[in-house]
Amino acid sequence: MKIRKFVLLGSLVAACLLLLTLQMRGYGSAARDVFAVVTAPIQTGLAKASRATFGLWATYLDWKNVRAENRRLREEVQELRVQGLRVTETSDENRRLRRLLALQEHLPLTTLSGEVIAREWGGWIRSLTVNRGRGDNVPRLTAVISPSGLIGRVVDVRPGVSIVQVLTDPTSTVGAHVLRTRTPGIVEGDPRGTLRFKFMARDGASIQTGDVLVTAGQGGLFPRGIPIGTVRTIDNRGAALFHYAEITPAVDFARVDEVLLVTGDAQHDLTAFFPTGG
Amino acid sequence: MRALLVLTIAGGSVAHATLTPLVSIAGVTPDLPLIMVVLLALRRGPEFGSLSGFVTGLLQDAAGGGLIGVQAMTKAVIGFSIGAAGARLRVSQPLVQVPGLVVLTIAEGLARFALLQIFRFPAPFGELMMYVVLPQALCNGFVGAAVVLALAWAQTVRGRLEGSRA
Numbered sequence: 001m002k003i004r005k006f007v008l009l010g011s012l013v014a015a016c017l018l019l020l021t022l023q024m025r026g027y028g029s030a031a032r033d034v035f036a037v038v039t040a041p042i043q044t045g046l047a048k049a050s051r052a053t054f055g056l057w058a059t060y061l062d063w064k065n066v067r068a069e070n071r072r073l074r075e076e077v078q079e080l081r082v083q084g085l086r087v088t089e090t091s092d093e094n095r096r097l098r099r100l101l102a103l104q105e106h107l108p109l110t111t112l113s114g115e116v117i118a119r120e121w122g123g124w125i126r127s128l129t130v131n132r133g134r135g136d137n138v139p140r141l142t143a144v145i146s147p148s149g150l151i152g153r154v155v156d157v158r159p160g161v162s163i164v165q166v167l168t169d170p171t172s173t174v175g176a177h178v179l180r181t182r183t184p185g186i187v188e189g190d191p192r193g194t195l196r197f198k199f200m201a202r203d204g205a206s207i208q209t210g211d212v213l214v215t216a217g218q219g220g221l222f223p224r225g226i227p228i229g230t231v232r233t234i235d236n237r238g239a240a241l242f243h244y245a246e247i248t249p250a251v252d253f254a255r256v257d258e259v260l261l262v263t264g265d266a267q268h269d270l271t272a273f274f275p276t277g278g
Numbered sequence: 279m280r281a282l283l284v285l286t287i288a289g290g291s292v293a294h295a296t297l298t299p300l301v302s303i304a305g306v307t308p309d310l311p312l313i314m315v316v317l318l319a320l321r322r323g324p325e326f327g328s329l330s331g332f333v334t335g336l337l338q339d340a341a342g343g344g345l346i347g348v349q350a351m352t353k354a355v356i357g358f359s360i361g362a363a364g365a366r367l368r369v370s371q372p373l374v375q376v377p378g379l380v381v382l383t384i385a386e387g388l389a390r391f392a393l394l395q396i397f398r399f400p401a402p403f404g405e406l407m408m409y410v411v412l413p414q415a416l417c418n419g420f421v422g423a424a425v426v427l428a429l430a431w432a433q434t435v436r437g438r439l440e441g442s443r444a
Contacts, residue, residue, distance in 0.1 A: 005324050009358045012332045016351035023345055024397055035340030 093257070099147040100258050107273055109223065110264025111145075112136060116257050117161065126169040126193065128152070130259055133160040141221055143262040149227035149250030149274060150174070150215055151259055162261070166253045167228065168193045175216040176228050179271070181206050184216060187228050187247060195229055195247035204243050207234060213247060214271060223262060225271030306413040308421040309383060311338055315357045316382055317425065320375070324361030331357030345397060352389040356382055379422035380415045387411030 104111050118129035132138050134157050142154040144164045152172060156163035165172050172189040176197065183206070185199030197213055211231045217224025229247035237243050302308075311334040319327025331353035338353075339346040360382065391406060 005328075005358070005362070008325055009328045009354065012328055012354040013351055016332070016347040016354070019347035019350070020345055020393075020397055023347070032340065032346060035337075035346065039337065039340055 096147075096258055100260060103145075103147045103273065104260055107260075107270065108268050109262050109266070109270075111260040112138065112263050114144075114162070114259050114261055116259060119254070121193075121254070124170070124191075126166040126172075126189065126253070127155070128164040128166060128253070128256070128259070130154075130162045130164055130261065131160065132261055133158050133162050135160060138162050138261055138263060143222045143226070143266060144259050145226055145262060146251050146256050146259055147274075148252075149229070150222065151251050151253065151256060153221065154261065164259070167249060167251075168195055168253060174222060174228065175218050176213045177216045178204075178207055178231070179212040179214050180208075181211070183207055187213060195249055196235075197231065197245040197247050198242050199245070201237070201239075201241060201243045204234075204245075207231060207245060209233065214274075217267075217269065220266055223266045224269040225274070227274045303417055303420070306417045308417045309386075309414055310421070311335070312353060312356065312383060312386060313379060313418055313422045313425055315353050316360050316375075316379060316422070317429070319357040319361035320364040322361070323364070324358045327357030327359075327361030328354045329357070331355070345394070348390055348393050348397075351393060352386045355389065356386050375426050376419050376423040380419040383415035383418045384411055387415070 100113060104113060112132055114130035114132040116128045117131050120127045120129075128144075128151070130144070138154060138157050140154055140157055142162070144151040144154060150167060152164045152166040152169070154162045155165040166189070167174060167187065168189040170189050170191045174187045175184070176187045177184045178197075178199075181204075183199055183203045185197050185204070187195055187197050189195060199207070209231050213228045213231065215222040215224055215226040215228060227250040229249040231245045232248045233246040235244040235246065315327060315331045315334055318330050332350050335349035335351065335353035336346065338349045360378075387407065387410070391403060391411075
């Protein structure tokens with residue numbers, strides 16, 4: 001049994017040596033050709049199969065990479081959008097503050113800038129809470145303005161904050177006149193959150209849609225000439241003593257974030273410092 | 279089973295030349311037919327080892343384009359030796375098989391070098407050992423370890439399946 005093993009090994013070694021010797025003596029090409037006839041088609045097939053398999057694998061990997069990249073890019077886009085929003089927000093804030101600062105610098109009044117930190121928008125009351133209070137020596141009934149126009153007046157001063165009654169508050173009234181015709185009247189808020197101008201019928205015949213209303217400045221509470229809004233519609237009540245006009249406010253009260261509190265002497269005409277469209 | 283073995287030995291050897299570049303690790307290609315021969319010889323003895331080594335080597339020589347017979351002889355001898363040693367030594371342990379594969383690869387390299395020297399093959403011994411034989415031996419060790427573990431796992435699974443059927 002053992003001899004058989006060694007005979008087998010010896011035969012195999014002898015065959016190899018014979019093959020090698022034949023090749024060294026120049027008879028190897030025939031043997032190689034025979035092997036090539038057998039191996040070449042197999043190798044060709046295998047090469048094709050492996051290329052196809054690895055091609056599929058490569059395609060799969062590419063697809064996987066594209067998916068991962070797509071996910072990453074989506075996240076990046078999301079992040080950039082948030083960043084973009086932040087930048088826009090900052091830019092908007094910057095622009096608003098610049099306008100406010102410019103107004104504060106140009107106005108011939110003593111003012112105090114403040115930031116709106118809360119809003120009461122329920123209908124019964126329409127007010128803003130500003131981060132300036134008793135510590136800032138804010139007097140009650142201080143006029144509150146923005147670069148676009150009048151916002152309202154301070155009705156309550158607390159430690160650290162002031163409550164500003166907005167013009168659209170149902171109990172708010174402000175003496176005003178039409179800039180073009182000088183027609184006097186009163187701007188009132190109403191529960192719907194809109195403004196209306198109440199004027200005497202005999203004085204208001206020439207009021208037109210689009211006319212700008214500014215503060216009258218009588219009573220010393222509000223400086224004269226601060227824009228309140230523009231006439232949207234006129235409610236002609238025929239023979240009634242008073243007529244009304246619906247007003248579009250100059251200030252978007254729902255969006256105002258920074259305000260100026262007029263803390264000093266309010267006896268000035270400010271018409272020239274605000275955009276009134278005329 | 280025998281047909282599968284023949285297909286594995288013959289096909290694997292021919293496929294080696296075509297597919298090996300695809301499984302190279304850092305530019306070093308494992309000698310998969312040698313690993314196959316060693317594992318087969320360990321399981322089936324010296325006769326099968328020498329025969330499978332001869333066929334594998336012959337096909338590798340033919341497919342690779344070298345002198346036909348060199349690898350046939352070295353692999354036949356390796357197959358025979360490991361098949362004979364398997365019966366006497368405790369070579370069934372993976373911890374023995376893996377370093378054994380490294381040693382066998384080096385031995386096969388040395389044998390091949392010696393044989394080529396007889397047939398006047400010009401190759402510097404040092405460089406051949408440093409850049410071809412030793413890296414391939416290590417590579418064979420790692421790949422062999424993976425193959426041995428995979429086979430052991432397959433056997434365990436097979437045993438469990440047969441146990442559950444019984």
